[in-house]
Amino acid sequence: MAPETTALEGLLRDESAHAGPARVEVLDRVDSTSRYLLEDVSADALPRAGRVCLAREQTAGRGRRGRDWVGHPEDGIALSVAWPLEPGERVPPAWPVGAGLVLSETLHELGYAAVGLKWPNDLVVGEAKLGGILVEQQAPRVANGVCGRLVAGVGLNRAGSQRLQLGRAVTDLAAQGVPPPGWLELAGRLAASLLRAHPWLMAHGLSQAGERLGAVDVLAGQRVERLETGERFLALGIDPQAGTLRVRDEQSRERGGEQALHSGEVSVRRWNHAE
Structure with a gap:
């Protein structure tokens, strides 16, 4: 693990106090933060409060519909957050959209008021893509004693989007007229918003957030x-x-x-x- 792990733990320590501390890892390099969390089946892999994996460099990040999400170190955020799912535990169908909502609102709080949510999982500014969210579920393996898991993978362009060469309009936070937070601080704010929102989304979905959703729906x-x-x-x-x-x-x-x-x-x- 990278030395920034302790610093990120400090940023997140108070955010999940309701359910105990989240497990936090910062890696120098990984193929995919989401795959890393999905494939770790060790007994302590997933505390109830969640597990956060942030990578300085991601070599085979995954987007929706099989697209790659690969960025340059610290230009972007490659972050995944995972929670355990017990047998029979149901994830509300609007949970993925809820993740997009809370991340949009977090960026608004940081001064990026133009960020919107393009259904179902893109963070955009105008027509340009700023980031994306990929939510995956893995069913419990009861026979092996392995819990299920819910994983939200987040890719966000902090800077340097002109180097991505994706063949479509992209942008980054540095292009919005407000200097972006440092790489670790930004990742901490995004992860904290998901950790805070997860219990509420599991209990209520978005049934109480219609107006908030309308405010970001582009x-x-x-x-x-x-x-x-x-x-x-x-x-x-x-x-x-x-x-x-x-x-x-x-x-x-x-x-x-x-x-x-x-x-x-x-x-x-x-x-x-x-x-």
């Missing part, structure tokens, strides 16, 4: 296209109960009315916007 009121089929809709907003995107079909009057798009099934973009 697709609401926009015309969007379903990439897989080319269907076009008017986005009505994110459903706080289900975490789905509410849309109305504008192409076929016969199929008209409200529909729900599920993040596992579709990816959407604004009309005429090439990603």
